[in-house]
Amino acid sequence: MFTTILENIRKTTPLVHCITNYVTVNDVANVLLACGGSPIMADEEKEVEEITSICTALTINIGTLNERTIKSMRKAGEKANELSHPVVLDPVGAGASMLRTKTTFDLLEHIKFTVIRGNISEIKTVYLGSGTTLGVDADISDEVTEENLEESIAFAKRLSERTGAIIAITGAIDIVADNKSAYVIRNGNRMMSKVSGTGCMLTAMIAAFVGANQGQRLLATAAAVCMMGLAGELAYQQVVQANKGTSTLRFSIIDEISKMEAITLNGGAKIEAK
Amino acid sequence: MFTTILENIRKTTPLVHCITNYVTVNDVANVLLACGGSPIMADEEKEVEEITSICTALTINIGTLNERTIKSMRKAGEKANELSHPVVLDPVGAGASMLRTKTTFDLLEHIKFTVIRGNISEIKTVYLGSGTTLGVDADISDEVTEENLEESIAFAKRLSERTGAIIAITGAIDIVADNKSAYVIRNGNRMMSKVSGTGCMLTAMIAAFVGANQGQRLLATAAAVCMMGLAGELAYQQVVQANKGTSTLRFSIIDEISKMEAITLNGGAKIEAK
Amino acid sequence: MFTTILENIRKTTPLVHCITNYVTVNDVANVLLACGGSPIMADEEKEVEEITSICTALTINIGTLNERTIKSMRKAGEKANELSHPVVLDPVGAGASMLRTKTTFDLLEHIKFTVIRGNISEIKTVYLGSGTTLGVDADISDEVTEENLEESIAFAKRLSERTGAIIAITGAIDIVADNKSAYVIRNGNRMMSKVSGTGCMLTAMIAAFVGANQGQRLLATAAAVCMMGLAGELAYQQVVQANKGTSTLRFSIIDEISKMEAITLNGGAKIEAK
Numbered sequence: 001m002f003t004t005i006l007e008n009i010r011k012t013t014p015l016v017h018c019i020t021n022y023v024t025v026n027d028v029a030n031v032l033l034a035c036g037g038s039p040i041m042a043d044e045e046k047e048v049e050e051i052t053s054i055c056t057a058l059t060i061n062i063g064t065l066n067e068r069t070i071k072s073m074r075k076a077g078e079k080a081n082e083l084s085h086p087v088v089l090d091p092v093g094a095g096a097s098m099l100r101t102k103t104t105f106d107l108l109e110h111i112k113f114t115v116i117r118g119n120i121s122e123i124k125t126v127y128l129g130s131g132t133t134l135g136v137d138a139d140i141s142d143e144v145t146e147e148n149l150e151e152s153i154a155f156a157k158r159l160s161e162r163t164g165a166i167i168a169i170t171g172a173i174d175i176v177a178d179n180k181s182a183y184v185i186r187n188g189n190r191m192m193s194k195v196s197g198t199g200c201m202l203t204a205m206i207a208a209f210v211g212a213n214q215g216q217r218l219l220a221t222a223a224a225v226c227m228m229g230l231a232g233e234l235a236y237q238q239v240v241q242a243n244k245g246t247s248t249l250r251f252s253i254i255d256e257i258s259k260m261e262a263i264t265l266n267g268g269a270k271i272e273a274k
Numbered sequence: 275m276f277t278t279i280l281e282n283i284r285k286t287t288p289l290v291h292c293i294t295n296y297v298t299v300n301d302v303a304n305v306l307l308a309c310g311g312s313p314i315m316a317d318e319e320k321e322v323e324e325i326t327s328i329c330t331a332l333t334i335n336i337g338t339l340n341e342r343t344i345k346s347m348r349k350a351g352e353k354a355n356e357l358s359h360p361v362v363l364d365p366v367g368a369g370a371s372m373l374r375t376k377t378t379f380d381l382l383e384h385i386k387f388t389v390i391r392g393n394i395s396e397i398k399t400v401y402l403g404s405g406t407t408l409g410v411d412a413d414i415s416d417e418v419t420e421e422n423l424e425e426s427i428a429f430a431k432r433l434s435e436r437t438g439a440i441i442a443i444t445g446a447i448d449i450v451a452d453n454k455s456a457y458v459i460r461n462g463n464r465m466m467s468k469v470s471g472t473g474c475m476l477t478a479m480i481a482a483f484v485g486a487n488q489g490q491r492l493l494a495t496a497a498a499v500c501m502m503g504l505a506g507e508l509a510y511q512q513v514v515q516a517n518k519g520t521s522t523l524r525f526s527i528i529d530e531i532s533k534m535e536a537i538t539l540n541g542g543a544k545i546e547a548k
Numbered sequence: 549m550f551t552t553i554l555e556n557i558r559k560t561t562p563l564v565h566c567i568t569n570y571v572t573v574n575d576v577a578n579v580l581l582a583c584g585g586s587p588i589m590a591d592e593e594k595e596v597e598e599i600t601s602i603c604t605a606l607t608i609n610i611g612t613l614n615e616r617t618i619k620s621m622r623k624a625g626e627k628a629n630e631l632s633h634p635v636v637l638d639p640v641g642a643g644a645s646m647l648r649t650k651t652t653f654d655l656l657e658h659i660k661f662t663v664i665r666g667n668i669s670e671i672k673t674v675y676l677g678s679g680t681t682l683g684v685d686a687d688i689s690d691e692v693t694e695e696n697l698e699e700s701i702a703f704a705k706r707l708s709e710r711t712g713a714i715i716a717i718t719g720a721i722d723i724v725a726d727n728k729s730a731y732v733i734r735n736g737n738r739m740m741s742k743v744s745g746t747g748c749m750l751t752a753m754i755a756a757f758v759g760a761n762q763g764q765r766l767l768a769t770a771a772a773v774c775m776m777g778l779a780g781e782l783a784y785q786q787v788v789q790a791n792k793g794t795s796t797l798r799f800s801i802i803d804e805i806s807k808m809e810a811i812t813l814n815g816g817a818k819i820e821a822k
Contacts, residue, residue: 022296022570023303023315029571029744034794039744040641041571044614047645054644066318066342068614093314096328097321194532196303196313245529246308255793258742296570297577297589340592340616367588370602371595468806470577470587519803520582 001269002223003262005213010036014056014211018204019043019073021063021092024197027254031201034258037208043069048076057085057211059204062103063092070103077111086114086210090203095125105129108163114210115221117168117203120144123159130162144173153182153274166221168206170199176222183222186270187229189236195250202228226269231256275543276497277536279487283310288330288485292478293317293347295337295366298471301528305475308532311482317343322350331359331485333478336377337366344377351385360388360484364477369399379403382437388484389495391442391477394418404436418447427456427548440495442480444473450496457496460544461503463510469524476502500543505530549817550771551810553761558584562604562759566752567591567621569611569640572745575802579749582806585756591617596624605633605759607752610651611640618651625659634662634758638751643673653677656711662758663769665716665751668692671707678710692721701730701822714769716754718747724770731770734818735777737784743798750776774817779804
């Protein structure tokens, strides 16, 4: 299912411009290398347009945003749009402060995103800033469960319609949707929530996957989500076998991604088309 | 001894607002998750008050301070005081530059800290900025040893009296004191000094421990200090058994913290009330 | 060959002031401790002169430069020159944006560097900013190979003559040269290119090595290059034996450096004087 997707990444080594938070930036750089891409971090307003121009894709993560970097995000995103490069948004903490919410809304207004990835709470905040009135959608639950799955998928599709972006909602159950189709992914592991950065890493991987597979953006996004989840499962096995803890889980995820062949990914992906 | 302390953290998952240096920030985030808390890093002046408001505790670490973040530290600290949230100070490098010393003094003047943690040299600098003349205390030694232990404890108690904060002096021997009581802790390992970030991680853990145990702040601080030291001992055993190096020590500390049960902590804590 | 070099570091624990990018800063701090030095990160203009004054050496890495830190780099470098402290430059991404190229040129103009370390492409950009017209040297290949080795060495020597700095070009084959002599080093491993930060770590190690061995700067630089490459080889053996991935390579490099004795380094160094 994902054989070509993976091959395209490893053949083309997509260079991803990351404007990302300083908490998980090292893991983001290393996971990009592990999956077959290449990272370049640059957040100074004076160089972001030029840097994004030499890249294949851009990822904007607002995790430790500040006045200075907000301007750079905007500028880089607009330039990437101009060049038709894929742009992926990770609205970390949108809803937690006015500044994060406002920045998310502002970015949505000026930049056309290819993919938006967040947890359900962040994605709900994105929804509020996506240009129409609230409506019933704001009642969507705070967790995607088997019970509210259909409703959550419909929500993701509507948001995709509004924004033009693929929506990736990650949690215990993941949803990847455009305005027509959706995938439900059930890979991953509860222990991953005890590790900082799995979301940020996934967002950057999506940029690499989509950058190398521009004709199959939805599938490429789903592939990245499956790979991160499956890597978490494989890493968890090692943690249990060796009686280790969360730090071992963290680095083993990157180990597993660096080793993962298409056959493993295809066999381990718990994905369902909806 | 620490059973309830640990339970309270793991039951309530205290959210800790961290304004911390970019060197060790990833370890700080992961150790907070490992011990049972949850991190949020935010240092932009425009959002720190709001972010701190949704948290249980705040930690201010001046490790890579700059003009912009100094303002954010002050603002966040004042807001946390207003809300009666615990605030923990890590005066990294106080005494090494005028800016760090001045910032430490300025923070001490405007923010009431719940706990101040540092090495003896940083804590001595704090003393100078704590509002009275120097006196003999400035003669305190540059290392806490068995020989000067009583004197060092007395110094910590006096500084606690002056500042109203619990004082945690860490090194080969650790002291945790308020103006009346003190604990002496002898956990830990010499190899820990060859790893960057054990101090920063401990400071953030103290914020989580105190945040979840506001009725027992002194004991909660001591519990965090014991846990970090004991984790260092257990990690060191693994380094030796597998013939590894300092990087293994670093991540094993977080592994051990993520696995540590109250029974292990209670059994391994080398703590003495003074 | 490197026995005294290593002893000098471990005896004197050189304190290295790092103005370095936030992507790999944690690895830089930990590798400095691992090799026997000690790190201090400080990038605020108001304190860099004072911080550099208490250190043995300074490293300037432009990896995530911004307007604010560029000023700090300049100020710290000039102060270090004034004090005759070794200053090591890592022109990360020079050539990738006007800002990085211009900053590199500006630093070269105002600061006398002791060592400049980069990949061949970055070093070629340094060459363009080193004060004379282009000439044929700009035709130097984009990779150092056995075929163009003599030519590359001659290029490094000429650049050293121009800048007064030792030039370290790292890649599959490494060259360390001053204006008269050169070393060719063939340690290392292809998998190291799948890990972020080996270059940044090496640059900081060079600062520590040169700081502790000011009478033998060329040999000290070569020693650091050999140590990083050999650590990569030893770490790679562990990755293969345990069937791990790139994250294990990354932390095992630091493990190996922390354990490496002179006898191992002397025996494993694949170095040739030219």
